[in-house]
Amino acid sequence: MERDHALELVAVEKRFTRKRGSEVVALAGVSLQVRRGEVVGILGPNGSGKSTLVRVVSTLILPDAGSVRVFGADALRHPRAAQRMMNRVSVEASFFKKLSAWENLMYSAKFYGVTTNEARPRIGDILEGVGFDVKRAHEPMEHLSRGMQQKVALARALLTSPMLMLLDEPTTGLDPRSKKDVQAVIERIRSEHDASILLCTHDMDEAESLCDRVGIMVNGQIVELDEPTALKRRYQKNGRLPNLEEVFMAVTGSSFSDAEERESAEAAA
Amino acid sequence: MHQTLTPRRATWLNELIAAWGFVQRNYYLTKRYFMWELVWFVYSAANAMSIGFIGVGVERSEAGQDVQRLTTFLLIGALLWSYLSMLFDILSETVSWERWEGTIEYTFMSPASRATHLIGTSIYAVIYGIIRTVIMFALISLFFDLELQGANYTSALVVLAIASISLVGFGMVTAVMPLLSPEKGQQVTMIFGSLLLLISGIYYPVDVLPGWMQAIATISPVTYALEGVRGALLDGENVSTLWPSIWPLLVMGAICVPLGLWVFHLGERYAKRTGRLKRSG
Numbered sequence: 012m013e014r015d016h017a018l019e020l021v022a023v024e025k026r027f028t029r030k031r032g033s034e035v036v037a038l039a040g041v042s043l044q045v046r047r048g049e050v051v052g053i054l055g056p057n058g059s060g061k062s063t064l065v066r067v068v069s070t071l072i073l074p075d076a077g078s079v080r081v082f083g084a085d086a087l088r089h090p091r092a093a094q095r096m097m098n099r100v101s102v103e104a105s106f107f108k109k110l111s112a113w114e115n116l117m118y119s120a121k122f123y124g125v126t127t128n129e130a131r132p133r134i135g136d137i138l139e140g141v142g143f144d145v146k147r148a149h150e151p152m153e154h155l156s157r158g159m160q161q162k163v164a165l166a167r168a169l170l171t172s173p174m175l176m177l178l179d180e181p182t183t184g185l186d187p188r189s190k191k192d193v194q195a196v197i198e199r200i201r202s203e204h205d206a207s208i209l210l211c212t213h214d215m216d217e218a219e220s221l222c223d224r225v226g227i228m229v230n231g232q233i234v235e236l237d238e239p240t241a242l243k244r245r246y247q248k249n250g251r252l253p254n255l256e257e258v259f260m261a262v263t264g265s266s267f268s269d270a271e272e273r274e275s276a277e278a279a280a
Numbered sequence: 281m282h283q284t285l286t287p288r289r290a291t292w293l294n295e296l297i298a299a300w301g302f303v304q305r306n307y308y309l310t311k312r313y314f315m316w317e318l319v320w321f322v323y324s325a326a327n328a329m330s331i332g333f334i335g336v337g338v339e340r341s342e343a344g345q346d347v348q349r350l351t352t353f354l355l356i357g358a359l360l361w362s363y364l365s366m367l368f369d370i371l372s373e374t375v376s377w378e379r380w381e382g383t384i385e386y387t388f389m390s391p392a393s394r395a396t397h398l399i400g401t402s403i404y405a406v407i408y409g410i411i412r413t414v415i416m417f418a419l420i421s422l423f424f425d426l427e428l429q430g431a432n433y434t435s436a437l438v439v440l441a442i443a444s445i446s447l448v449g450f451g452m453v454t455a456v457m458p459l460l461s462p463e464k465g466q467q468v469t470m471i472f473g474s475l476l477l478l479i480s481g482i483y484y485p486v487d488v489l490p491g492w493m494q495a496i497a498t499i500s501p502v503t504y505a506l507e508g509v510r511g512a513l514l515d516g517e518n519v520s521t522l523w524p525s526i527w528p529l530l531v532m533g534a535i536c537v538p539l540g541l542w543v544f545h546l547g548e549r550y551a552k553r554t555g556r557l558k559r560s561g
Contacts, residue, residue, distance in 0.1 A: 027555055037555075063555070069389045073552045094391040105382030107305075109312040118308065121301025122390035124294035151312070167386075 016080070017175045017207030018045040018068060023077030025063055025231075037063040038074065039231040045175070047082075050201050050208040052222030053233070054215065054255065056270040060231035061211035062101075065179040068209065069099050081175055095123070097175040098168035102183045104160035108153040112138065112163045115152060116170055123171040130170065137166045141196045158189020165196055176200065178210045182217060197221055213267070215255040225255070229263050229270060298392035302400025303407075306374065310408060325416050328358035331483060332424050349514060352427045355420060356510050357482040363413040363440070364447050364502055365473055370405035371398065371451035372469040376458035384459070385557050394548065395541055398455070402448040410440075430516035438519055439508030442529045446501035449536020456547035460556060476502050501532045 025038040037060050045051045055061050066072040068079055070090040079086040079093075086093035106115045113134060120130040138145050141162040152160055161181060168176060178197065182190040194217060200206055201221070212218050218225045219239045226236035235242060235258075243252045246261040259267050289297075310317055335351030378384035387397060454472050457465030479493050480486070480502035486494055497503045508525035511517040519526065551557050 066385075066555070066557075069385070071385055071389055071552060071557050072555050073549070091391045091393070094389055097389075099386075099389060101385075103382055105386060107309060107312075107377075107381050107383060110308050114308045118301045118305040119386060119390070121304065122298045122387065122392040124289055124297050124391075126297055 015047045016044050017047050017049070017082060018043070018209060019078075019080045020044075020064075020068070021078045023064075023067060023079065024075045025060075025067060025072065026075055036231045038067065038077075040077070041231070041233055042077075043226065043233060043236070045207050045209055047207055048205045049224065050197075050210060050222045051236075052218035052225045053209070053211045053228050054213065054218045054225055054259065055211070055228030056213060056267060059228045059270070061213075061228055062179055063231075064228070065099065065101070065177050065209065065211055068177055069097070070094060096173065097177060098171050098173040099177040099179065100161070100164045100168050100181045102180040104157070104164035106152045106160065106163065109151050111149045111151055112143070112155070112166075113148040115163065116167055119167055120170045125171065133170060134166070137169050138163070140199070141165045141169070142192045156186075156189065158185045158192065161185060161189065161193055162196070165193065169200070174206060176206050176208045178208060178212075180212055181210075182212070182214065194221065215259075215267070219255055227259055227262050235262050294391070295393060295396045298390070298396045299400035299403065301392070302397060303404040306370070306401060306404040306408070309377075321412060321416065324362045325419060328355060328362060328416065329420055329423060331355065331358045332420065336424070346427070348425055348427045351424055352514060353510060354483055355424065355426065356513055357506060359413055359417055359420070360440075360506055360509055361477065361482045361502070362416065363409045364443065364505060365477070366409050366412070367402070367405045367444060367447045368451045368454070368473060368476075369469070370408075371401055371448070372455040372458050372466065374401050375455045376462045376466050379458060379462040379557075382558075388548070388552075388557060394545060398452050398541065398544060399448075402451065405451075406444050406448075409444075428513060431513040432516045432518055433512070435512035435517060435519050435522055436509045439505060439512060439522060439526060439529070442526060442533060443501055443505030443508070445533035446529055446536045447505075449533065449538075449540040450501065452537070452540025453543045455540075456544050459544070459547050459551055476500055479503070481506055498528075499532075501529055501536070504528045504532075 020041055020043045023038050023041045024036075026034045026036050028034055039060075041060070041064060043051070053061050053064065063072060067074050068081070068086065070086055070093065073087070081093035082096050084092040084096070116134050117127065117130055121127075134148070135145055138148055143159060143162045143166065147155065147159070152163065155163070165181070181197070182193050185193060197208070197210070198221060201208060210218070210222060222239065224237060225239050225242060226233045228234070237245070239255065242255070242258050246253050246258045253261065256267055259270075263270055332351050332355045335347060335354045338347055338350060375384070378387060454469045457468045459465065479489065479497045480500045481489075481497065482502070486497045486503055489497065504525045508522045508529070511522050511525065
C-alpha cells in the first residue's frame with residue numbers, strides 16, 4: 012500500500028442472501044484506489060453496488076473477501092484507526108429530527124473526540140461555509156428543507172476534519188438550487204484543502220464537473236475508471252467526443268435509464 | 281474550511297469525550313420530548329400511587345397486618361420498578377430510535393467504542409432515572425403515611441447503584457434485538473421486561489410464587505434489588521446485613537455487563553454482515 016493512497020480496495024466481494032435463499036452479488040471483486048487529494052466519482056444506476064461500496068469503506072458492512080485500507084490503516088482489522096480519518100454524507104441526511112442542527116452537530120462531534128469548547132466556535136463557521144443560514148441552527152431539523160438538512164450533513168462530516176470524505180449521492184432528490192449549493196460546497200472542499208473524496212452519484216454532469224477520475228459501476232463491478240476526458244477519448248466515434256451518458260452506453264451496452272430499470276427490477280425480484 | 285480541529289489525545293480521553301457525547305445526546309432528546317417525559321412521569325406516579333392506595337385500603341388483618349408497612353412495601357416496589365425498568369428500557373429504546381432515524385450508521389462508523397456508546401447511554405439513564413425517582417418519591421410521600429422512620433437511605437442507594445450495573449448489562453443484551461429489527465426487537469424487549477415484573481416480587485414477596493417461578497426469580501437482579509432496598513428502607517438494615525442481597529447483584533453485574541457487550545458485539549457483527557443497519561422507518 013502506497014502511503015499517498017487515501018483509499019485502497021483490493022478484490023472486495025459482497026453477497027447478500029435474500030429471504031427466499033437466493034443470493035445477490037453486490038460487489039464482485041472491486042478494486043479501487045483514491046490518491047491523496049483526489050476526487051474519484053463512481054457512476055452507476057440504482058442497485059449497481061455504489062452504496063454497498065461506500066458502506067464497506069465506512070465499516071458498516073463487512074465484505075466477504077478483499078481488503079480495505081484508509082491511509083494505510085486496515086479498515087477491516089483495525090476499523091477504529093480508519094474511522095478516525097473519514098466521514099460520510101449519504102443520500103439521506105440521518106439526524107434526530109426533533110433536535111436542532113446545533114444539537115445534532117454538538118453531540119456527534121464528541122464521538123470523534125471534539126470537545127464542546129472546540130466545536131462551539133467551529134459549528135458557526137462551518138455552517139456558514141456550507142451556505143447554511145446560521146440563524147436557523149437552533150430550529151429542529153424537521154423544520155428544515157432537505158437541501159438545508161443535507162448542508163448540515165456536510166457540516167457534520169467537516170466538523171470532524173476527515174482526511175477522506177465519502178459522499179454517497181449527496182445531491183439526489185434535492186431541488187436544483189440546493190443541488191448547486193451542495194455541489195459548490197464539494198467543489199470548495201476539493202479546492203481549499205487536501206481531503207480526498209469518493210463520490211458516488213448517478214448524475215453524469217456532477218461526476219464530470221467534480222471528479223478527477225470517474226468509474227462506471229454496473230452489477231457490482233467497476234468496469235471503467237479514468238479521467239472523464241480520457242474516458243470520452245477512448246469511446247469517441249468519427250472524431251466526436253461522446254458525453255458521459257454515451258460513454259456509459261458504450262461501456263455497458265445499455266443506456267443509463269435502462270440499466271437503472273433493470274437493476275431496480277432485479278433488486279425487487 | 282478544513283483544518284485540523286482535534287488535538288491529539290490519549291484514547292481514553294477521546295472515549296471519555298465520546299461518552300459525554302452520548303449523555304448529552306440523550307439529554308437533548310429528553311429536553312425536546314419534555315411533554316412526553318411529563319406524561320410518563322404523571323403516568324408512573326399515578327400508577328405507583330394507585331398501588332399505594334391498595335395498601336391503604338387493606339384493613340388490618342387478623343394476623344396483624346401492618347397497613348403502613350404494606351403501603352411502604354408496595355410503593356418501594358412500584359418506584360423501584362419504575363426506575364429499573366426505565367434504565368433497562370432506555371438502552372433498547374435508544375437503539376430503536378437510532379435505527380428509525382438512521383443515525384445508528386453514524387454512531388457505528390465513528391471511532392467511539394461500543395462500550396463507550398452503551399455505557400454513555402446508560403450513564404444518562406442512571407442520572408435521569410435517579411432524579412425522576414427522587415422527585416416521584418417526594419411527591420408520593422405527601423399522600424401516604426409511610427413507615428420510613430428507621431430507614432437507612434445510604435444502604436438503599438448502595439443497593440440501587442449496584443443493581444443498576446446488572447440492569448445495564450441486561451439492557452445491553454436486549455438492546456441487540458432492536459438493532460437487528462427495530463419493531464420486533466422492541467416487542468421482545470417488552471416481553472422480557474414484563475417477565476422481570478412478574479417474577480421479581482415487585483408487589484408481593486417472591487415466596488408467594490409457584491416453585492418454578494421462584495427458581496427463575498433467583499437469577500433476576502430486580503429480586504435482589506427489591507430485597508435490599510426494602511431491607512434498608514423498612515428495617516434500616518446496613519450494608520453488611522444486606523450482604524445476602526448485595527453479593528448476587530455484584531456477581532450479576534460482573535457477568536451481565538461483559539456479557540451484554542459481547543452479545544451486542546455479536547449482534548453488530550451480524551448486522552454488518554447482513555447489511556441490516558440501513559435506516560428503518
